[in-house]
Amino acid sequence: MTSTTSRQALVRFLEDRFACAQACSRCARSCALRASLMHPDGPEEQGLVRREGVLCAEVCEATVQILSRQTAQDEREVRAQLEWCRDVCLRCADVFDGFPGAEGSAKTCRECAQACSDFLAVL
Numbered sequence: 128m129t130s131t132t133s134r135q136a137l138v139r140f141l142e143d144r145f146a147c148a149q150a151c152s153r154c155a156r157s158c159a160l161r162a163s164l165m166h167p168d169g170p171e172e173q174g175l176v177r178r179e180g181v182l183c184a185e186v187c188e189a190t191v192q193i194l195s196r197q198t199a200q201d202e203r204e205v206r207a208q209l210e211w212c213r214d215v216c217l218r219c220a221d222v223f224d225g226f227p228g229a230e231g232s233a234k235t236c237r238e239c240a241q242a243c244s245d246f247l248a249v250l
Contacts, residue, residue, distance in 0.1 A: 136249075143246040147209070148194040150242035154216060155187035157235040161223065176226050183219035183236060186212050190243070202250060209250075213243035 162180030190212040193205060216236040223233035 140249050143242075143249050144194055147239075147242040147246040148191050150239040151187040151190045151194070151212060154235050154239035155184040155191070157232045158184040158187070158219060161229055161232040176222055176229065179219045179222040180232070183215050186215045187239060206247060206250060209243045209247050213240045213247075216240040216243070 158180040162177045162184065190208050193200070193208050216239045220233040220236035220240070223229035223236065
């Protein structure tokens with residue numbers, strides 16, 4: 128690999144890492160907001176949306192923390208976190224799809240899942 132190729136690979140890696148972290152932050156905010164909009168005494172479906180939203184926000188925040196570390200990291204741990212984040216985001220999007228008014232949050236979750244998948248591809 129030439130130094131130019133190495134530099135391009137590093138730039139792509141860092142860009143994808145940053146894009147993933149940004150997507151996770153947006154998703155966390157969207158899920159936390161969606162969860163806070165649910166009335167605590169609402170029906171079971173609202174409770175499911177709230178639980179999934181809170182879980183997704185927490186997983187996304189943890190992923191941002193891992194991706195923002197400057198120290199060397201175990202690639203397996205980063206992969207596991209990204210895969211978990213992707214899966215939780217997709218599950219949350221599926222739950223949001225069934226709830227009126229949550230379409231924007233579902234879209235944000237899917238975008239985050241895609242960003243995780245994109246970053247996994249360059250690891």
